[in-house]
Amino acid sequence: MDIVANTLLAAGASPAMIHSLAEIPDFTPQAQALCVNVGTLSPSWVPAMKSAAELMVKLGKPWVLDPVAAGASGFRLNACLALVGVKPTVIRGNGSEIIALSRASLVKGVDSAHGSMDALEAAKSLARASGSIVAVSGAVDVVTDGNRVVAAHNGVPMMQKITATGCAVTALIAAFVALDPSHPLEATASALSVFCIAGELGMDLAKGPASLRMHLIDSLYGLDEAALLSRVRITDL
């Protein structure tokens, strides 16, 4: 929650970290986008997640799902599949998570055992079945609506050594989709690129994962259009 909220603040968004079902009716209508992250899931949180997602759909606003470790337990997998049924605008996971959701079967823990390209067909079929944009993070980030596929090539491997960089980029995707809700594929690829370029700039100053975490957030905060345009690499696949 720390890196997620601070990533959003650095990018100019305004986060609120909410768990309680009691707050959903008052809080959710104030949000321009919702990010549901099942990272530290417990049973009592699931009804709040579903209720917030359903309310966003009713309000015609975007919501984004991070299916953390979807394939690690039956409880998580079923909770994530139920959330996919509430029509996320975007689903962003690592390769193993997207394969687990697509096959509706148990796969792995929080870190990915699959590269993003290994999950390309799973991502396409999940996108077609769910109607969501599906993004798979990794060395190359892949984003698909089930037909079109784009690849975002920025980032550094050390980002995998900071926990919840994936969670943070999912939240950033929600912020970008809030700004351009009619182009969720483009907004998703842009958010992944911006976050990864901040990682590249941060890596120039970092000594290891802990200082990269700090410099990534500083670089995101200071990112300007010239640096972005000189580094961004998004291609069609």
Ligand SMILES: Nc1ncnc2c1ncn2[C@@H]1O[C@H](COP(=O)(O)OP(=O)(O)OP(=O)(O)O)[C@@H](O)[C@H]1O
């Ligand atoms: N090998 C790599 N090279 C460049 N960038 C990478 C690499 N691996 C991951 N990234 C970037 O790091 C960020 C996190 O992606 P990752 O796939 O590690 O998420 P995750 O497994 O869900 O992480 P977490 O569960 O810790 O939040 C993404 O922005 C992704 O583009």
Ligand SMILES: Cc1ncsc1CCO
């Ligand atoms: C390590 C970890 N465990 C539950 S959530 C989380 C953060 C990465 O998704």
Ligand SMILES: [Mg+2]
């Ligand atoms: Mg993750």
